[in-house]
Every structure is written in structure tokens, then in C-alpha cells.
Amino acid sequence: MKVASTLSSLFFLLPLLSQVSAQGNQNNRNGGNNNQNGGNNNQNGGNNNQNGGNNNQNGGNNNQNGGNNNQNGGNNNQNGGNQGNNDPQTSLTLNPAVIAPGFANNGQDPPVAGQVASLTSTNNFINFCLTVNLPITDGKQIQGGSCNPAPIGAIPSIDNMPSGKFEFPPNGGTVPPNQQFTIRMNIRNLVTGNFVNAQANYFAAPQQLNGNGQILGHSHVVVEQLQALDQTTPTNPREFRFFKGLNAPAAGGVLTADVTDGLPAGAYRLCSINAASNHQPVIVPVAQHGSLDDCVYFTAAEAGANNGANNGQNNGANNGQNNGANNGQNGANNGQNGANNGQNGANNGQNGANNGQNGANNGQNGANNGQNNGQNNGQNNGQNNGQNNGQGRNQGRNGGFGRGGFNRPRRLARETL
Structure with a gap:
């Protein structure tokens, strides 16, 4: 009875044990899955982290883009400023209205004997100084040479071409040596008294005209010593005895310069250099014209020295001629x-x-x-x-x-x- 009772209990418990075992296995499997899911979750978490990194990277890009946007905004502001000012004199763009189409012609159609072809340009030579190995002039007097990008500027009419003529010393005249004298030059068609800083603004701006079409500028005078008044060898432009820029307006059409210490005894040439405000030689509209400047030749010497020599020569010649004639006449009379x-x-x-x-x-x-x-x-x-x-x-x-x-x-x- 006891054995039968035990067996029947086993039969009853076995299905229950099997179910519990199956559920345990299932739970273990599910646990494995859960572990796998957990791994997946971890993997997803890694992806999320990676995505987060990408998001951070994208955020950085967005910040960078934001910086670019700010930069663009700055450019837009700058452009907006230019658009608001609209000043062609500060623009870095060449206005098509000022392009000279004739600059593209080299002048050789047809060719002429002895005539060379001109340089040509379709943009007014705005970048010409890039073609030469020289520093930009930049308003300086560069003794080694330079390239000046400033244009020539405004050119007067033929009726407004300037000219000058020396009043003192006169051509062939004499001044006392080593004594002060005053150079005087009559000037016409030059609005004198316009003289910019020669150390900072040399050739730094175009030639300009006043309301009457006359050149705004000034003049200079230079005295060079010669070996003799009849000297034919060219002088050295680096050597001169006296130089002065005449930066004051002309008084009654006359410019003056005081040679305070005078000049040593000798022969001299005095010349003018008429210039625009920025010291460039004046530019006029035609190639064929009279001289825009003047030159005279004079000596520094004691007045009696020259006159005595001349008188001696003249008197000697006259005396000889007169005496000879008289003697001849007397001889005829004697005969x-x-x-x-x-x-x-x-x-x-x-x-x-x-x-x-x-x-x-x-x-x-x-x-x-x-x-x-x-x-x-x-x-x-x-x-x-x-x-x-x-x-x-x-x-x-x-x-x-x-x-x-x-x-x-x-x-x-x-x-x-």
C-alpha cells in the first residue's frame, strides 16, 4: 500500500516537475535572450553614444557653419556699407565708364618707319606695376627707381598751357659774385601756390585743374654751374649750385627766389621746372607746343672785369684802325x-x-x-x-x-x- 501510494504520488508530481523544469529552461533561455537583449541594448547604447558623438560633431559643424554665417554676415555688412556709400573713389572695382578703348590699339595700323608699337591694355593698365620688378612709388622719392600707379590726371586745353620767362638775371647778364640776388620769373596759366608734401605725397595724385581749366601747381628754379657759357657737353642733373621750390603764390604774375649766399665767380645756367601740385612736370594736351619752361645763361663776376676787357678790345681795334688810316692819309699828304x-x-x-x-x-x-x-x-x-x-x-x-x-x-x- 505504501509502495502504491508512493508511485501514485510520483506520477502526480512528474508532470508538475516537467512543467517546472520546462519553465526553468524557458526562463534560462529568456534570460539568455535578456542577456542578448541587454547586449543589444548595450550595442544600441553604443550606437546612441556614437550618434551622440555624431550629434556633437554635427553640433560643431553647426557652430562652424554658424561662424561662417557670422562671417558672411560680416561680409554682408561690409557690402551693405559699400552699397550705402556707393563711392567709386573707394571702390576696388574698375568702373567700365572710365575704360579707354583706345588703349587696346598699339598704333601700328599701318606701321610707320621708326615708330614703335605702344603697350596695350583693356583695363587702363590698373595692374601695370605687376609687370616690372620695382617698388611702388607710394608718395616717396625713391632714388633707386619705382613704379607709380597714379594716373596722369586732368589735362588743360591748348589755351591754358602754362609758360614762364625769367626777368632776372637776364640772358647774358652778370651778377656780383658771392652776393645775394633775387631770381624773378614771370608766369602764366599756372595756378601757383599749390605745393604738397614732397616727402610723403610725391607723384601720389593725378594732375588737377581749377574751375577755369588751369593746372593747379607751382614752379621750381635750379642753377647749374658751367665750364663756360658756350659749353656744349650735357650737364649732370645730380649736380647743381642752387635749387628752390616756389611754393608761394605768384605776386602780380611774378615768382621770386632769393639766392641768399650768391654764387661764386663763374658761368651758370638758370632753368625753371613748372609742376603740378604733386611735383610731376606739367602735362599738356598736344605734343607740338612751345617750351613750358625757360632757361637763361649768365655769369657771376665783377662788373668792371668784363667791361674792361670788352673796352680794351674795342678801343685797341679802333685805335689801330684809326691810327693806320690817319697814318696812311698823312703819308699820302707827305708824298x-x-x-x-x-x-x-x-x-x-x-x-x-x-x-x-x-x-x-x-x-x-x-x-x-x-x-x-x-x-x-x-x-x-x-x-x-x-x-x-x-x-x-x-x-x-x-x-x-x-x-x-x-x-x-x-x-x-x-x-x-
């Missing part, structure tokens, strides 16, 4: 007198022949007079006078023929011929 004396001697000789011994004596005296006068006059008055006086002397000798020698005058006549 004539000799001839007269000779003639008188001849007459006396003839009278001596007629009158006898007294006529002979008179003839002899006439001969002596003729001979003495002829010889003396010939020696004093030269070759020409000597010939003339010789004629007188011969005639004087003829006067001695009163002693009766009638054949001798014919022999003397042949000797004279």
Missing part, C-alpha cells in the same frame, strides 16, 4: 708834298739853268730838299708812303738838273719804271 717839293725843285732847276750859277745852286738845294723829304717820309710812313715819297724824291732830284744835264732825266725815268 704829295714831296712831289710838290720836287716839282718846285725842278722849276728851280730850270730857273737855275736859265739863271746860271744861282739857278744851279737853287736846283741843287731843290734836289736836297726833295731827297731829304722823300727819304724821311718813306722811312716814317711805310712801304706805300715810301713809294709816294720816292716819287717826290725823284722829282726833287730832277730839280737838280738845272746844272745842265738834260739827258739824265730820261735815264732816271726809265729806272723809275
